[in-house]
Amino acid sequence: MAVPLSQMWTVARYVLRQKIRRVKRYPLVLMLEPLFRCNLACAGCGKIQHPANILRQNLSPEQCFRAAEECGAPMVSIPGGEPLMHPQIDEIVAGLVARKKYVYLCTNALKLEESLPRFRPSKYFSFSVHLDGPREEHDRAVCREGVYDIAVAAIRAALAAGFRVTTNSTLFVDADAERMRAFFDELVELGVEGMMISPGYSYAKAPDQEHFLPREQTISLFRRLLANAPKRWKFNQSPLFLEFLKGNWELECTPWGSPAYNIFGWQRPCYLLDEGYATSYRELLETTDWSRYGHASGNPKCRDCMVHCGYEPSAVADAFGSLRGMLATARLMLGLGRQKRGAPLANEFPSGAIPFVVADQRLQPPPQVYEIRLPATTGRQAHAGVTVGEDIKQDRLAVVGPSASSDT
Numbered sequence: 001m002a003v004p005l006s007q008m009w010t011v012a013r014y015v016l017r018q019k020i021r022r023v024k025r026y027p028l029v030l031m032l033e034p035l036f037r038c039n040l041a042c043a044g045c046g047k048i049q050h051p052a053n054i055l056r057q058n059l060s061p062e063q064c065f066r067a068a069e070e071c072g073a074p075m076v077s078i079p080g081g082e083p084l085m086h087p088q089i090d091e092i093v094a095g096l097v098a099r100k101k102y103v104y105l106c107t108n109a110l111k112l113e114e115s116l117p118r119f120r121p122s123k124y125f126s127f128s129v130h131l132d133g134p135r136e137e138h139d140r141a142v143c144r145e146g147v148y149d150i151a152v153a154a155i156r157a158a159l160a161a162g163f164r165v166t167t168n169s170t171l172f173v174d175a176d177a178e179r180m181r182a183f184f185d186e187l188v189e190l191g192v193e194g195m196m197i198s199p200g201y202s203y204a205k206a207p208d209q210e211h212f213l214p215r216e217q218t219i220s221l222f223r224r225l226l227a228n229a230p231k232r233w234k235f236n237q238s239p240l241f242l243e244f245l246k247g248n249w250e251l252e253c254t255p256w257g258s259p260a261y262n263i264f265g266w267q268r269p270c271y272l273l274d275e276g277y278a279t280s281y282r283e284l285l286e287t288t289d290w291s292r293y294g295h296a297s298g299n300p301k302c303r304d305c306m307v308h309c310g311y312e313p314s315a316v317a318d319a320f321g322s323l324r325g326m327l328a329t330a331r332l333m334l335g336l337g338r339q340k341r342g343a344p345l346a347n348e349f350p351s352g353a354i355p356f357v358v359a360d361q362r363l364q365p366p367p368q369v370y371e372i373r374l375p376a377t378t379g380r381q382a383h384a385g386v387t388v389g390e391d392i393k394q395d396r397l398a399v400v401g402p403s404a405s406s407d408t
Contacts, residue, residue: 057263256288259271
């Protein structure tokens with residue numbers, strides 16, 4: 001993990017304190033949006049589609065400080081919009097740092113180099129530069145040529161000035177795992193403290209609705225992306241969240257873990273969905289029907305989501321709140337082992353074949369993984385475990401034979 005020990009210890013103490021007090025729902029990261037306007041119009045963004053009178057508005061520094069104190073999260077992420085367009089963003093950052101919050105200012109870096117004199121380096125403060133991949137992929141994602149080169153130059157300038165710098169990368173359906181792995185190597189050589197990666201979320205307001213990843217494809221992509229990851233790659237994320245992205249660790253969304261505050265108030269239920277606002281963090285916690293959200297809820301808006309703002313708090317709670325999570329995290333951080341690879345996904349087999357495990361433990365020899373050829377009409381439903389048993393009974397599925405991918 002590319003997280004300073006002081007920050008890790010602060011977060012660990014905070015989570016353990018909540019566990020001791022038996023607090024069921026608590027915030028880990030405040031998603032503080034001081035404005036919505038931006039100097040880019042990315043096709044996959046669902047945050048800037050507001051009328052001009054809304055885009056002209058800002059949160060005041062005092063509003064930002066009240067929100068940070070009200071929810072009490074040890075970390076604050078400042079997305080947008082583009083935060084560096086806020087006329088008082090330096091005052092906001094300085095005030096949060098003075099309160100010993102660990103602050104990540106998310107930026108596309110177009111204004112970063114010229115803005116550096118407004119800030120002071122601190123262990124509590126990091127610039128998180130948005131880079132969605134190599135030059136070609138990033139410039140395509142942000143819908144403007146030349147942005148990648150500007151961002152890289154700004155990163156170098158910020159590092160030279162003594163600032164902590166991390167990157168955040170959002171991946172879509174057209175992401176190439178091999179090119180992204182080479183991109184990670186480039187970021188390491190550039191000298192960033194750590195990298196954050198996450199699948200994109202299908203914002204209803206985003207102009208481009210064709211490139212978001214379904215959950216199954218997300219897992220397949222991240223398995224290839226992170227397979228045998230070299231130790232020089234430093235991710236600014238918990239090991240269990242990365243295992244979750246690979247399908248190797250079960251997590252359920254905790255939307256209250258990254259509450260979002262903006263000019264409208266406390267966004268309900270989370271940073272990604274916009275279903276109304278609460279006037280206080282307590283009201284958000286107490287009046288939101290949390291059972292309606294998360295993958296297990298069956299909510300179609302949550303079905304494919306594996307985004308960090310919902311699942312990173314869950315991973316951190318597992319890491320510091322259970323013996324199993326602590327041991328797994330320690331092993332992963334020390335490189336002593338990786339979580340067992342999950343069962344192969346349907347799209348990792350030849351078209352139309354999925355894995356099937358003979359699970360009766362009484363069988364000898366031990367269970368094997370088989371490929372089953374599915375009729376086109378039953379494919380996804382059967383893979384979801386809805387009709388497999390019945391289809392086998394009615395001979396609608398054909399067992400092809402032992403799978404070559406039997407490393408489960």
